[in-house]
Amino acid sequence: AAAAAIAPYLDLLVPAAGTPARADDTVEALEAAFLVSGGAAAAAAADAAALLAGEGSAIRELREARNERDAAEARFDRAIAAGVPEHERAAIRAQIEAAQRRLADAEARVQAERPEFALLTDTMITPAELRATLRPGEALFAIIQGPERGYGFLVTRATVEAWRIPLSEREAQATVRRLRAGLAPDPATGRLAPFDVEEAHRLWRRLVPVGAPDVLAHRRLVIAAHGPLAALPFAVLVTEPPRRIASDADYRDVAWLLAGGRTLAYAPSALAFAAQRRLARPSSAPLPYVGFAGFTPLSPARAAQAIGPSRRGCEADVSALAGLPPLPAAAREVEISARQMRAGADAVRAGAAFTRSAVVGSDLTRYRIVHFAAHAVLTDEVPCLGEPAILTAAPPGSDPREAVIRLSDVLRARLDADLVVLSACNTAGPDGRGAGEAFSGLARGMLYAGARSLLATHWTVPDFPIAALAALTLARVGRGEEPAEALAEAQREFLSRADDGNLPAAYAHPFNWAAPVVIGGQQTPAQQALR
CATH class of the missing domain: 3.30.420 (Nucleotidyltransferase; domain 5)
Incomplete structure (x- = not known):
């Protein structure tokens, strides 16, 4: 349900600040709010179902059932507009009800076979x-x-x-x-x-x-x-x-x-x-860390090839990809992070070693932390890609498909990570509006793929601050701290060091430290014990 449709109902239940409210009304209002967030979740679930249609009959059936329901509802709308007789409208209503039953059965089957799909569908709870x-x-x-x-x-x-x-x-x-x-x-x-x-x-x-x-x-x-x-x-x-x-x-x-x-x-x-809180368990991956780093700037021709030669009307998207800057300190960022996690030299895949094949061909379930010091683009920025994507450092002469890791690649590869790091993401939409929903879709996809937490940035941070924040955060995660707490401590430490002889005063500006956020409900074993 859209927020506009639910707002009049919330107005009846939610008072102005400082005005007493009935407990039952507040609970009912929260249940209504669940329906609003479900709209974005339904879109993310539909996207994931489309991306994973070949991954099993349950997800394929879910996609087909949703398409059948949507088509029946569209037929009913056209019938109403055309003024068709009641008996014809009744027949279409019966088709909608049958499609809804099939959709409910498909959702139940997916929940049984792939319980992590609840991260996409916003399954209702009390x-x-x-x-x-x-x-x-x-x-x-x-x-x-x-x-x-x-x-x-x-x-x-x-x-x-x-x-x-x-x-x-x-x-x-x-x-x-x-x-x-x-x-x-x-x-x-x-x-x-x-x-x-x-x-x-x-x-x-x-x-x-x-x-x-x-x-x-x-x-x-x-x-x-x-x-x-x-x-x-x-x-x-x-x-x-x-x-x-x-x-x-x-x-x-x-x-x-x-x-x-x-x-x-x-x-x-x-x-x-x-x-995510109900489903998440600590990673059983045997290795602490793997880091992928770098970006090879794309020429307009290569950007167009990366998007897909059959796409039309994508000139703005080609320009957006071709305008992305290099990330000269990305390799250094993952090297420092690998040392913080006591990972071996083979844990760093930088420069020409960072391609789509290098990521998709790796067994990412072996790593507790998966770190991408690379540009991540959202669908609001580059809609012609069709899904969020990570851009690689594939060299100019390589297959253009090596330059882009799409979310569907990650969904199929699967993860068993306590934390995924995307250190060069941007949620400023191209029209000046925030791309929050696209950011949410990326986060849902990563959590579904098997990440307990995602550390991502709201804008591209300069080289030294993001490398320092990543290193400070991962050092704490390596000592057993929960990622969100580790990031908060790292941000406070970074801010406190500005203008104290360690860092320039300019680093106290929030542009340098406020971009990273942690999405997800990962808990350390000690925190789970509190439950």
Whole structure:
């Protein structure tokens, strides 16, 4: 269901912040919110079913049943528009009901044979079942964006709370666009504009207005944002009125949401988070790490060949691929990370050794951490690719297909990884809107493929900061820390070192440290014991 269709119902159940709400209404509102996130999940599930149609009869049957249901519903719409007699409409309704029964049977079979498909389909559960997946001290902070306003939900092991967010979809888009403008260098000069900490605080106060539940009381927040806010890392939100930024060093004293020892993890949706928590088990892979690194810039002709010679109307996509810059420090990034994980020299596949065949031909289930220091492109950026993709360092004379690893390649290869790292992703859509839904689809695909957690960036970070953040994070993961906690500690450490003699003050700007996020519900054995 679209948020616009559910919004009037949520308005009846969700009060303004500070207004008491009936517990039953709040639970009912959360159940309705599940339906909204299911829309994006249904699209991701349909995409995955199409990509995996050859992987087994259950998934093929699911795809056919969904197509049959959609075709019957389209026939009914045409019949209504044409004013056909009632007995003909009744016959089509019977076809829809039969198709829905077949679809339900197909979904049940897929869930039995491939339970990880729940990560794509947002299988419905009760709010009580969602609460049971949360740990002590942890809260799920979910935001549903409607046309006129948003709706906030704070879910803990004990409670479900909800409130209205006075922020329209258009305002959310404009706010995200303004904030991201301060998180990208000027294309002409390469200089960074000051980040608007006051705007970041205003957004925080709209998301969590006076009278709303105390979101900051929880040391670990799992964020499931629907709509434009999905393209913004919440680490850049400011929880207290900021002082004027006179120099880059002043960013160290800002009350970022990440401050105070808080961990921020992300989920494509509340239901996807619950499914992943139920399904995830620690990796049984025997090797600690493998890293793939580099990028060979594409000429327009090679970019067109990589997309596919039969595609038409893809000139903008060809330009987008051909305009991607090289990643000169990518190999160094994975070399440092491999040392942090005590992996051997053969764990690094850089330069010409990083091709589609090198990845697809590897047994990726043997590695607990799979690291791509490479450009990852989303379908909003390059829709002609048809699915998210990772670009390789295949040399210019090689088969153009070697330059692109599509999500379907990863889905078929399978993973058994505690963490997958994509350190050069970008969620700024080409039209100025955030590509949050496309980012969510990529995350769902990686989790379905067998990753417990995904570390990805919202924009391409300069070489040294991303290498340092990756190394600091993986060092902590190697010592047994959960990935989201390891990243949060690495970001705080990186920020604290700016202008203290270790790093330049310019590195305190959030452009350098706020891009990486961890999606997924991976838990260490000690955390699982708390359950």
